Every structure is written in structure tokens, then in C-alpha cells.
Amino acid sequence: MTARIQASSTVPVRQSSVRAHNLALVLQTVATSENPISRASTSAATGLTRATVSALVDDLIVRGLLVEREPAPRSGAGRPAAGLALAPDGAFGLGLEINVDYLAACVIDLTGQVRHRVVAPADQRSSSWEETLARLVRLTPAGGVSGAALAVPGLVSADGIVRVAPNLGWQDVDAGRYLSEALGLPVAVENEANLAALSELRAAGGRPTFGYVSGEIGIGAGLVLDGALYRGVRGWSGEIGHLPVHPDGRPCRCGARGCLEQYAGQEALLRAAGAATLAGLPDDADLGEAGAALGIALAGVINLLDLDTIVLGGIYGPLLPRLRPSIEHELGRRVLTAGLAPVTLRAAALGADAAMRGAAESVIRSILDDPATFLTRTT
Amino acid sequence: MTARIQASSTVPVRQSSVRAHNLALVLQTVATSENPISRASTSAATGLTRATVSALVDDLIVRGLLVEREPAPRSGAGRPAAGLALAPDGAFGLGLEINVDYLAACVIDLTGQVRHRVVAPADQRSSSWEETLARLVRLTPAGGVSGAALAVPGLVSADGIVRVAPNLGWQDVDAGRYLSEALGLPVAVENEANLAALSELRAAGGRPTFGYVSGEIGIGAGLVLDGALYRGVRGWSGEIGHLPVHPDGRPCRCGARGCLEQYAGQEALLRAAGAATLAGLPDDADLGEAGAALGIALAGVINLLDLDTIVLGGIYGPLLPRLRPSIEHELGRRVLTAGLAPVTLRAAALGADAAMRGAAESVIRSILDDPATFLTRTT
DNA sequence: TGGATTTGTTCAATGGTTGAATTATTTGAG
DNA sequence: CTCAAATAATTCAACCATTGAACAAATCCA
Numbered sequence: 001m002t003a004r005i006q007a008s009s010t011v012p013v014r015q016s017s018v019r020a021h022n023l024a025l026v027l028q029t030v031a032t033s034e035n036p037i038s039r040a041s042t043s044a045a046t047g048l049t050r051a052t053v054s055a056l057v058d059d060l061i062v063r064g065l066l067v068e069r070e071p072a073p074r075s076g077a078g079r080p081a082a083g084l085a086l087a088p089d090g091a092f093g094l095g096l097e098i099n100v101d102y103l104a105a106c107v108i109d110l111t112g113q114v115r116h117r118v119v120a121p122a123d124q125r126s127s128s129w130e131e132t133l134a135r136l137v138r139l140t141p142a143g144g145v146s147g148a149a150l151a152v153p154g155l156v157s158a159d160g161i162v163r164v165a166p167n168l169g170w171q172d173v174d175a176g177r178y179l180s181e182a183l184g185l186p187v188a189v190e191n192e193a194n195l196a197a198l199s200e201l202r203a204a205g206g207r208p209t210f211g212y213v214s215g216e217i218g219i220g221a222g223l224v225l226d227g228a229l230y231r232g233v234r235g236w237s238g239e240i241g242h243l244p245v246h247p248d249g250r251p252c253r254c255g256a257r258g259c260l261e262q263y264a265g266q267e268a269l270l271r272a273a274g275a276a277t278l279a280g281l282p283d284d285a286d287l288g289e290a291g292a293a294l295g296i297a298l299a300g301v302i303n304l305l306d307l308d309t310i311v312l313g314g315i316y317g318p319l320l321p322r323l324r325p326s327i328e329h330e331l332g333r334r335v336l337t338a339g340l341a342p343v344t345l346r347a348a349a350l351g352a353d354a355a356m357r358g359a360a361e362s363v364i365r366s367i368l369d370d371p372a373t374f375l376t377r378t379t
Numbered sequence: 380m381t382a383r384i385q386a387s388s389t390v391p392v393r394q395s396s397v398r399a400h401n402l403a404l405v406l407q408t409v410a411t412s413e414n415p416i417s418r419a420s421t422s423a424a425t426g427l428t429r430a431t432v433s434a435l436v437d438d439l440i441v442r443g444l445l446v447e448r449e450p451a452p453r454s455g456a457g458r459p460a461a462g463l464a465l466a467p468d469g470a471f472g473l474g475l476e477i478n479v480d481y482l483a484a485c486v487i488d489l490t491g492q493v494r495h496r497v498v499a500p501a502d503q504r505s506s507s508w509e510e511t512l513a514r515l516v517r518l519t520p521a522g523g524v525s526g527a528a529l530a531v532p533g534l535v536s537a538d539g540i541v542r543v544a545p546n547l548g549w550q551d552v553d554a555g556r557y558l559s560e561a562l563g564l565p566v567a568v569e570n571e572a573n574l575a576a577l578s579e580l581r582a583a584g585g586r587p588t589f590g591y592v593s594g595e596i597g598i599g600a601g602l603v604l605d606g607a608l609y610r611g612v613r614g615w616s617g618e619i620g621h622l623p624v625h626p627d628g629r630p631c632r633c634g635a636r637g638c639l640e641q642y643a644g645q646e647a648l649l650r651a652a653g654a655a656t657l658a659g660l661p662d663d664a665d666l667g668e669a670g671a672a673l674g675i676a677l678a679g680v681i682n683l684l685d686l687d688t689i690v691l692g693g694i695y696g697p698l699l700p701r702l703r704p705s706i707e708h709e710l711g712r713r714v715l716t717a718g719l720a721p722v723t724l725r726a727a728a729l730g731a732d733a734a735m736r737g738a739a740e741s742v743i744r745s746i747l748d749d750p751a752t753f754l755t756r757t758t
Numbered sequence: 759t760g761g762a763t764t765t766g767t768t769c770a771a772t773g774g775t776t777g778a779a780t781t782a783t784t785t786g787a788g
Numbered sequence: 789c790t791c792a793a794a795t796a797a798t799t800c801a802a803c804c805a806t807t808g809a810a811c812a813a814a815t816c817c818a
Contacts, residue, residue, distance in 0.1 A: 010407075012426040013400045014775060015804050021392045022806085028389075040765055047391040052806055054766060078764025079814040155716065163719060209612045221683065230604060232685020233588045234720060239682040242715045244675050247625060256678075256713040296623050299635075300679055303618040304600070306611025334635040336621045337534065340542060341613060393806060394773050401775085419796055431775055433797060457795025458783035 019056075020372035022048060026056045027065060027086075027371050035072035036083025057084060063375050065090040065110065065367075086110045091367050091374070094148035094185070095360025096136060097192065098175075100124060100167045100217060103132070105140045106353070108360040110367070112202065116141050117353075129173045137182045146378065147366065148185050149359035150175060151192040153218065158235045160189040166253075167217055188362065192355040193238050194229055196348070197222025198365070199358035200311050203349045210309035211301055212348070213240060213294075214355075215269075215316040219261050223305070241265065243297045263293030266315055278315060291323040295330025302335050302343060313348030320347045398435075399751035401427060405435045406444060406465075406750050414451035415462025436463060442754050444469040444489065444746075465489045470746050470753070473527035473564070474739025475515060476571065477554075479503060479546045479596060482511070484519045485732070487739040489746070491581065495520050496732075508552045516561045525746065525757065527564050528738035529554060530571040532597065537614045539568040545632075546596055567741065571734040572617050573608055575727070576601025577744070578737030579690050582728045589688035590680055591727070592619060592673075593734075594648075594695040598640050602684070620644065622676045642672030645694055657694060670702040674709025681714050681722060692727030699726045 029045050030037055039057055043050040060066040064087055071083030090110040097104040101123055107116035118139050124132050140148075152175065154165025160176030179187040197212035201224060204210060212222040219241035223230040231237055241261040242254050249258030262268055270276065273285035298310055312320050324345060331345075332338050350357055367374045408424050409416055418436055422429040439445040443466055450462030469489040476483040480502055486495040497518050503511050519527075531554065533544025539555035558566040576591035580603060583589060591601040598620035602609040610616055620640040621633050628637030641647055649655065652664035677689055691699050703724060710724075711717050729736055746753045 010404070010425075012404060012775095013397045015394070015397070015806090018392045018394065018397055018774095018805060025389070025391060038765070046389075049807055050766065051768085051808080055805085075816090076764080077762060077816040079766075079812095081765060155719070223683075225604070225609060230684075233687045234685055234716070236716050236719075237683065237685040239685075239715045242682050242713065243679040244624070244713055245626065247675050254715055259713075296626050297679075300622040300676075301683060303621050304602075304616065304680060304683070305609075306613055306616040306618075308612045334621065334623055334638075336618045336633055337613075337615050340534070340615075391806090394775090394804095397774060397805095417796070428776055429797070430777075430799085434774090453795095454785090455795080456783095456785040456793065458797075460796060 016372075020370065022046075022052065023056050023060065023371050024369060026053060027060060028368055030066060030084050031086055031368055036069040036085045038071055038081030038083065040081060042084065060371065063371075065371060065375075088113065091364065092145040093360040093363025093367075094140060094145040094183075095195075095356045095358070095363070096140065096148060096150040096179070096187075097356040097359065098124065098132060098136060098150065098152050098168065099192070099355075100153065103136050103139055104353075104356045105136070106356050106360050107141060107145055108357070108364060110364060112361065112364065114357075124168055129168070129170050129175070130178075132168070133175060133178050133182070137179065140183065145185065145363075146374070147188075147363040148179065148183060149188040149190060149195065149362045150179060151190060151195045151355035151359045153192050153216065153220070155236045155239075156189050156191050158231070160187075162189060163236075188359075190359070190362070191220060191222070191235070191238065193220030194222040194231065195356075195358035195362060196313055196350075196354035197224050197311075197358065198229055198362055199350050199354045200224070200313075200348060201227075201365075202361070204309070208309070209305075209307060210311055211298075211305070211307050212311045212313060213298070213316060215264065215266065215312070215314040215319075217266055219265055221301075225305070240297060240301065243300065245293045245296045260293055260297045264290040264297075269315070285322075287319065287322050288326045291326025292330055294323065295327040296334065298327065299331050299334035302331070303337075306337070307343070308341065309344045309346065311346050311348050313350075313354050317347040317351060320345070395751075399749065401425075401431065402435050402439065402750050403748055405432060406439060407747055409445060409463050410465055410747055415448040415464045417450055417460030417462065419460060421463065439750065442750075444750060444754075467492065470743065471524040472739040472742025472746075473519060473524040473562075474574075474735045474737070474742070475519065475527060475529040475558070475566075476735040476738065477503065477511060477515060477529065477531050477547065478571070478734075479532065482515050482518055483732075483735045484515070485735050485739050486520060486524055487736070487743060489743060491740065491743065493736075503547055508547070508549050508554070509557075511547070512554060512557050512561070516558065519562065524564065524742075525753070526566075526742040527558065527562060528567040528569060528574065528741045529558060530569060530574045530734035530738045532571050532595065532599070534615045534618075535568050535570050537610070539566075541568060542615075567738075569738070569741070570599065570601070570614070570617065572599030573601040573610065574735075574737035574741060575692055575729075575733035576603050576690075576737065577608060577741055578729050578733045579603075579692075579727060580606075580744075581740070583688070587688070588684075588686060589690055590677075590684070590686050591690045591692060592677070592695060594643070594645065594691070594693040594698075596645055598644055600680075604684070619676060619680065622679065624672045624675045639672055639676045643669040643676075648694070664701075666698065666701050667705045670705025671709055673702065674706040675713065677706065678710050678713035681710070681716075685716070686722070687720065688723045688725065690725050690727050692729075692733050693731075696726040696730060699724070 029042050039053050043053040067087045069083040069085045071081045088109050095106045102121045104119040155163045162173040176187050176189040193214040214220045221238035221240035242259040244258050245260050246258035250262040252259040252262050269290045275281045418432050422432040446466045448462040448464045450460045467488050474485045481500045483498040534542045541552040555566050555568040572593040593599045600617035600619035621638040623637050624639050625637035629641040631638040631641050648669045654660045
């Protein structure tokens with residue numbers, strides 16, 4: 001019994017699809033290997049014959065996605081293996097981020113290394129979206145990348161249009177088209193929490209399923225289910241900030257009452273602690289209310305989705321040690337399966353860069369997932 | 380931009396996989412067609428050449444999954460098409476259900492027609508699980524089916540073991556193994572709400588994403604995301620009955636407070652209406668509290684998962700007209716995207732048989748999804 | 759030095775799809 | 789009534805990717 005009853009796709013499969021799939025399989029096997037891996041080990045790991053792996057690897061080397069390296073040292077007899085690794089200069093992904101108080105851009109290479117990074121603090125609330133995007137374009141390095149993705153704090157439709165970004169004052173902005181024309185690149189647009197969740201995929205191995213919760217002015221969540229980002233019907237999943245935690249409680253700017261944001265959002269958290277800024281938060285501040293609200297909301301999420309891991313990012317990352325007791329108290333009470341299996345609560349590996357890094361990584365990921373179309377596109 | 384960033388699978392693909400995939404593609408194209416469909420139309424619909432479709436169809440006819448029928452009448456010149464349709468006797472799926480107060484079994488054929496149906500009312504709370512399963516086995520018709528699935532009201536692990544079924548008094552029962560040995564069939568075990576959700580898949584077209592909420596003694600949910608049942612990390616997804624809706628509210632038998640079940644479960648609903656049984660529910664009974672609680676919980680689910688459709692089953696199906704106003708009131712207030720796109724609230728197409736039918740259909744579905752392994756398994 | 763061992767390549771065979779040509783069957787125009 | 793046009797289905801050589809076995813390459817160890 002698999003984790004998912006898979007609906008079969010509706011596209012025909014021909015021989016070239018077989019090659020495309022196996023090309024991706026080999027590339028990802030090399031990519032996820034710690035050390036340089038031999039063709040023979042790749043064959044064993046994938047189930048393809050050595051002959052096939054050799055043919056596919058040759059192609060990937062010629063096209064510049066793989067390079068030969070010194071292999072991991074090995075004892076025993078036999079011809080020494082040639083090590084394979086991702087080519088550091090094989091492709092580059094551009095990650096962009098627009099937030100309330102800064103713009104940011106970074107470039108990562110195929111191996112995930114950050115090659116370039118700029119952050120420009122500036123309040124965007126007073127600018128029009130054209131000004132903001134133009135400023136972002138001036139921030140990006142010239143040429144050489146094969147794709148880009150933009151993280152925005154708002155609702156993004158499946159066609160890449162930013163429907164609403166309340167804190168930016170945006171409505172129905174086709175940021176993807178604007179940037180795509182300005183940069184001469186395909187540009188994907190995505191909610192920041194979704195992309196931040198993707199940045200955690202590398203840290204989680206296997207076929208991961210987890211929820212990423214990002215605490216900022218608002219609270220967003222990215223859901224990675226069975227190893228893939230779940231976006232929802234229209235791309236608006238993860239609006240955890242407006243989960244009702246105290247249905248008759250404080251009024252929220254969304255018009256409802258008792259939304260999580262009113263108890264665990266940055267402003268509520270600071271107000272409860274009597275601090276003006278995060279930096280000014282006293283070490284002994286009482287975060288119990290925020291933690292309890294988070295715990296109530298997360299208990300619902302876990303009961304619904306049967307997640308075993310929650311990753312806390314944004315302002316929650318550094319605050320996790322102080323939030324943990326109250327979150328875990330509520331989870332222990334309210335998660336139906338708490339007695340059967342534990343829930344792991346973890347701080348995000350990346351800090352403020354998570355969304356931007358996730359954006360850049362989504363570009364690289366799309367190449368690793370489907371090298372065949374990447375190669376035909378660029379040649 | 381697709382609805383899901385797909386993680387590529389880790390298995391190699393060979394020519395035989397191509398055939399397996401295209402076999403499934405052709406079979407499903409025929410299956411989802413309203414009228415008998417010609418080879419030529421199938422070719423156009425799938426993108427495969429007519430030569431390939433003919434070859435695949437021949438195979439499917441010889442192996443008994445397809446039959447030729449009179450085609451849909453057509454005007455104009457040209458050789459008349461031969462109609463293709465699922466073979467009614469091609470395969471049979473056995474659906475089983477254990478619930479607190481009845482046992483049930485049904486057989487459906489490839490086309491989804493019910494060929495056999497038994498329901499045996501009997502309180503299972505006083506029986507051991509061996510007695511219950513033995514009774515269920517005596518209920519099932521002899522032979523002829525190619526697989527079975529069992530619906531149970533409880534938490535089912537990925538390996539098919541019923542970890543907990545509170546209302547049956549079960550704990551760690553390997554019902555799959557017992558039934559598999561008794562019936563000489565592969566038997567899948569699954570939560571009843573999940574299978575009931577599957578039974579709604581036929582009604583929903585395309586690549587549906589919806590939540591199915593089943594009101595019984597407890598409240599369960601089945602999530603169909605991008606056309607596939609989402610089970611969660613361990614198979615325990617959908618425990619919507621224990622979503623906190625009034626965190627400091629009524630104590631729940633799960634140990635927490637304010638769970639949805641305490642406001643919208645069958646018992647709470649009857650108590651609030653002052654009725655002893657569902658049949659005794661007065662027409663003017665006030666269901667506002669239950670509806671509001673459901674609305675609060677569903678608003679959270681929709682904010683989190685961006686669903687555009689909620690299907691209400693179990694006791695909620697017939698009560699939907701009276702629950703709808705209070706549910707929709709809460710959804711309208713609390714769903715962040717309520718102003719951007721509507722949420723459809725629909726009663727389940729099937730009534731009490733939903734879980735059993737969904738179980739039987741899951742067997743048929745697995746054949747339609749992967750005819751190649753079905754055919755190699757039976758020959 | 760040579761046998762054992764492991765890596766990587768070569769090549770004919772296999773199996774599945776393709777596309778063009780061919781056959782089959784009907785409608786409609788003259 | 790006959791024939792051209794149209795549509796459906798089949799046949800067959802060509803193509804393409806993987807396979808498996810044989811072979812070449814490079815190292816270790818006795």
C-alpha cells in the first residue's frame with residue numbers, strides 16, 4: 001500500500017519519455033549522493049544497467065550538467081571508479097524576494113551553493129508595484145541564469161498573478177510577466193511560505209511530508225506532501241494565519257474573529273510581551289499565549305493531515321526554544337495520535353533567506369527533475 | 380505552472396513501463412467516455428497514434444477488459460467506428476465495511492455497477508474482532524472477485540493494521556491479513572471516510588481536489604488532493620472530528636477540549652435539538668450550533684488547503700439544507716479567499732453505502748490505473 | 759608476475775511506438 | 789447506379805532506448 005493512490009497522468013508515453021525519465025533518475029541519484037558516485041554505484045542505486053547509465057551519464061557530461069571528479073577512496077581490488085558530481089557551473093537559478101521592508105536576490109548554482117546575494121532594505125509600502133519591481137530588476141545580476149522565481153507575501157494564482165498582497169498594497173499584479181520581460185527569463189511567482197518550505201526540502205530526506213510555518217507580520221504555511229509542494233486548487237494554500245483559534249476572540253483585519261494571527265503574529269506577540277521590536281524582546285518575556293495559539297492551530301493541521309514534522313521559520317525559528325513548551329503542551333493534549341507517534345518540532349535551517357533561497361532552489365530543482373526539457377530548451 | 384511540483388519517482392523506466400502506462404491511458408480514456416468510443420477518437424484523445432491504440436485495444440479485448448459495442452450514432456461519410464466500452468464482466472471488486480451497528484459487503488463490476496449487496500445490522504461493540512471478521516467473511520459472496528478493500532471507522536496504518544477503532548473497541552488488529560487468508564484475496568484496509576471520499580471521485584470530474592466530511596458517531600474526513608487520496612505520513616489523515624473549534628469548550632472523550640465532535644457529532648447534534656434519534660429530529664430543530672462549528676472547522680481546512688469543494692456525507696448529507704446557512708455564514712466570514720472565489724458545499728451522492736462503495740471502487744480503480752500488473756497477475 | 763576483482767564500453771537483440779501506405783466501409787453527388 | 793470523398797482500422801518497415809553478454813581497462817594482492 002503506497003502513501004497515495006496515484007491518479008495516472010493523461011499524457012502518452014513514448015521512447016523519448018523513457019529517456020527523459022531515466023536521465024532525471026540518474027541526475028538525481030548523483031545529486032543526492034554525498035560523495036562523488038561511480039557509474040556502477042549509480043547503476044546499482046537506480047536499477048538501470050551499467051550500459052544505460054554510461055550512455056545517460058555521457059550525455060549529461062557532454063551537456064554540462066555532470067562532471068567527473070576524484071571518487072571517494074575505496075579499498076579492495078578492481079578498476080578504480082570515476083566519480084560523478086553535479087557540475088558547479090552547469091546551470092544557475094535566480095531567487096528573488098519582495099517583502100514589506102526589503103528586496104532581495106540571490107543566485108545559486110546546480111550544487112546549491114550561493115554564488116551571489118544582495119539584500120536591499122527599503123520600505124515598499126510607499127512605492128507602487130512598478131517602482132518596486134523596477135528596483136528589484138536593478139538589483140539582479142546580469143545574465144547567465146536559466147530561470148528565476150519570485151517570492152511574494154500574498155496570494156498568487158496558478159497563472160503567476162499576485163491576486164492580493166495586503167502588506168504591499170498589491171492587487172492583481174502580473175509580476176511574472178513584468179519580470180519575465182525585463183529579465184528575458186522564465187519567472188515563476190509563488191507565495192513566500194511555499195518557497196521557504198521548499199528550502200527545507202534539502203534538509204529533510206526521503207519522501208518528506210511536513211508543514212513549514214513562517215511567522216512574519218502575517219503567518220503563512222507551506223505544505224510539502226509526499227515530497228511535493230502542495231499548492232491547492234488555485235495556489236492559495238497555507239493561509240494558516242487565519243485559522244480560527246478562538247472563534248469569538250479578537251477581531252482580525254481580515255474581518256473574522258479569533259484568527260491565529262491575532263495571537264501569534266509578530267505584532268500580537270510583541271504586544272503581549274510588552275516589547276516594541278523583536279530585538280527588544282526581554283529574555284524572560286511570556287510567549288505562552290502565542291505558543292498556545294500556535295499549538296491549537298497546529299494540532300488541527302496535524303489531525304487533518306497526519307504530519308509528523310513541523311518546521312518553524314521566520315521569527316518563530318529563533319524563538320522556538322521559548323515557544324516549544326506551550327506548543328507541545330497543546331499538541332500533546334489535542335493531537336489525536338499523540339500517544340501513537342511523536343510530532344517533531346524543528347526550527348528552520350535557513351533564517352531570513354529561506355524564501356529567496358527556496359525560490360532559487362525551485363529553479364535548480366526543476367532542472368534536476370526534468371533535465372531533458374532543460375537541455376532541449378538551451379541547445 | 381502546474382498544480383504540484385512533482386517529485387520524480389525513484390524507479391527506472393523501461394519499454395514495458397511505456398506499454399503499461401499507455402495501456403492504462405487507453406483503458407481510462409474508454410472508461411471515462413460517456414458513450415462507446417472508437418479507436419480513432421481514443422487516439423485523438425490520448426495523443427497516441429491509431430496504430431498504437433489498435434494494438435493496445437486488441438490486447439485489452441483479448442484479456443477481457445474491453446468489449447466492442449455499437450458505437451454512438453454519427454452522421455456524415457466514412458467507415459463507421461467500432462465502439463469500445465469496459466467489459467462488464469472483466470473484473471469484480473469486493474467492498475467490505477465494518478461499522479458500529481452493521482456489517483456490509485458489495486461487489487461491483489468494471490463499469491461500476493453494483494452486482495451484489497448485503498447489509499447485516501448487528502451491534503459489533505459486544506463482539507470480539509475475530510467474531511466480527513468471521514461474520515463478515517460469511518457475508519461475502521463466494522469467489523470471482525479480483526480484490527477487496529475494507530472500510531473501518533478508525534486509524535489504519537500504512538501496512539493495513541487497524542491501530543485504534545474506538546467505537547469498535549479494536550486495537551492493533553491485523554484485519555487485512557485475517558481477511559486475506561480467509562478470502563484468498565488481496566485485501567486493503569482503509570479508514571471509512573477515506574473510502575467514502577473515493578466514492579465521490581466519479582461524481583467529480585477532471586483532476587479534482589475536495590474534502591469529504593462524514594458525520595457519524597465520530598466525524599471523519601477524506602481528502603482528495605489533485606485527484607488522489609491523501610493519506611498522510613502514517614495513514615491517519617482526516618481526523619477532523621478533533622479539530623479544536625472552541626479550545627476552552629466542552630471536554631471531549633479524546634481528552635482535549637472543544638473538539639468539533641462535541642458540537643457537530645451525531646450525539647451533540649441530537650442533544651442540542653432535543654431528539655433521541657435522527658428519525659425523531661423535528662423539522663424545525665435548531666442546528667445552528669452544529670453548523671457554526673462545522674463552518675469554523677471547515678474554514679480552517681479551506682484556509683489551509685485551498686479547497687473549492689466540500690462534500691458532506693453521512694448524517695450531514697440529508698441535513699445539509701438545514702445546516703447550510705450556518706456553515707456558509709462562518710465560511711463567508713472566515714475563509715480568507717471567500718471574496719475571490721466561492722466554495723461549493725455539496726451533499727454526498729451516495730448515502731450510507733458510500734464507504735462500502737468506495738472500497739469496492741478502489742479495487743476497480745487499481746485495475747484501471749494499472750491494467751498491466753492486473754493482467755500479468757491473473758494470467 | 760598473474761589471477762581475481764571491479765569499472766566501464768561495445769554491440770547485437772528485444773520490445774514498443776511511429777508514420778506512411780493500405781484496406782475496409784459508408785455517405786453523398788452526379 | 790456509380791464513383792469520389794471521407795473516415796476507420798490494420799499492416800509493416802523504420803526508429804529508438806534499454807538490455808545482457810562479452811570485452812577491455814585498471815587496480816589489488818598473493
